[in-house]
Amino acid sequence: MTKLVTAVIKPFKVDDVKAALENLGVHGLTISEVQGYGRQKGHTEVYRGAEYKVDFVPKIKIEVVVTDEAADDLVAAITTAAQTGKIGDGKVWVVPVDSVVRVRTGERGTDAL
């Protein structure tokens, strides 16, 4: 069985998170550009050295499908790697996955990872 781990983090932390995932032996991931806000509605967050005026602050979303067993360590590793201690560091959530397939081969389940 597998899980989908989704993290929304500060863009400049992508390389650190990627390195942490590689250390854990994660074999694949998907990223996309998103925008968002948390409890402070983005108002007080600093982005590229300037206080960000609008509600929505640019973030990167990382999605990783992993085995059930690996999910907790993955969440911990992302949390550590993405942390600056400042507001807006991000959010990580885990969703159950029914099935996963590698398109090239048709392999399924953990063989597809």
Added chain:
Amino acid sequence: MTKLVTAVIKPFKVDDVKAALENLGVHGLTISEVQGYGRQKGHTEVYRGAEYKVDFVPKIKIEVVVTDEAADDLVAAITTAAQTGKIGDGKVWVVPVDSVVRVRTGERGTDAL
């Protein structure tokens, strides 16, 4: 326990939906630019005053992680706020979430929201 509510809506409705979510006390959300089509394959949808020629119509995806208890009200509020009564108004779906973490503090579960 928490849920992930995902809504794909008309771009000009984002502010209305955001206001509706703030009224419900939602503390955070993530948006991204997507494209899509529903039953009419996009052909007959109007975007920025002109009939849209291609299949894929620009939409905004909103993702919100909330408590189980809040999820139904959230879906109702998004649906009301995003509704114009015209085709292409959008789709909302809810997915179970196993766990959620605030990156800055490591807080988990509903404390992380």
Added chain:
Amino acid sequence: MTKLVTAVIKPFKVDDVKAALENLGVHGLTISEVQGYGRQKGHTEVYRGAEYKVDFVPKIKIEVVVTDEAADDLVAAITTAAQTGKIGDGKVWVVPVDSVVRVRTGERGTDAL
């Protein structure tokens, strides 16, 4: 009951996948631009005729909410349509959906699809 099928595929395969889904009677879908890598870390993938130097290769993410019964056929159809036999063909995963709503009408469940 419904499922969310997510596929991350090669961009030039979007039309083939779309056609395959239409053949299955799928009524709606959402796509977005993402980047990612799998087992080869992207290094050896070819994109637009040139070997791609960076880790992250552009991909398209397709999301489709469908009935439980349709999900398996959908995954098979996407897999077949997106397959080139070369590395980087993509990944498909399926997540359970608690509920889905059509924004225009408020319809729920399979009526909302």
